[in-house]
Amino acid sequence: MAKIGSFGDIVFEVSEKKTQTFTDFKRSGSAKWNDHEIIGHKPKSEFIGPGLEEISFTILLKAELGINPSEQLEKLRNMRDSGKVAPFILGGKPISQNYWSIQQLNESNKTVDNKGNILVVEVEVNLKEYVVKKKKATKKTVTSAEKKVTSNTKKTLGKITITVKSVHIRSGPSTSAKVIGYAYKGDTLTVYSENNGWYSLGQGKYITANPKYSTLKKG
DSSP: OEEEEEETTEEEEEOSSOEEOEEEEEEEOOEEEEEEEETTEEEEEEEEEEOOOEEEEEEEEEGGGTOOHHHHHHHHHHHHHHTOEEOEEETTEESSSSEEEEEEEEEEEEEEOTTSOEEEEEEEEEEEEEOOOOOOOOOOOOOHHHHHHHHHHOOOOEEEEEOSSEEEEESSSSTTSOEEEEEETTOEEEEOEEETTEEEEETTEEEEOOTTTEEEEEO
């Protein structure tokens, strides 16, 4: 199976049993400017900041390709109607540090059988960037007694340094576990243990121990 990417509950993949991908991928963005009028002169432009980006693409859902069109449509509608935001993953990497929301779905039923089942449907999906606020780390005063307890109960294996563009941080030691964050190239993370090809980052967070993605410095 070749997994192309994903957006929320929608997985894009190509295999012998299942094919679900997209075409006509378009991405657009603009800058924000204000023009200040000056008497007798041309207006003076002031750069305000970047605007929100937008994405559009078309998904062809065909039952003969191992897809349940109605089921996939329901997932897309639920994401749109609940205001769910999610990262857009392409080639194993997020296309942006921010998330995306579904602004509009345009459905075109191409084939319906004699029982009313949708066999082929084309869906145009329009997404808009959703800025994710990064949580600021809060400093906590740790007493000498707490330091002693921590050092005795939570020994570290060492530190890893990320060597690729980004790596998933998951809620469990498995590729099927939920993605709860990302580590980016150059990030240094403390690891507490290694088991079956996964590093434990503590607090229920795990990252792959594959040396293709990071280097480990023990101690």
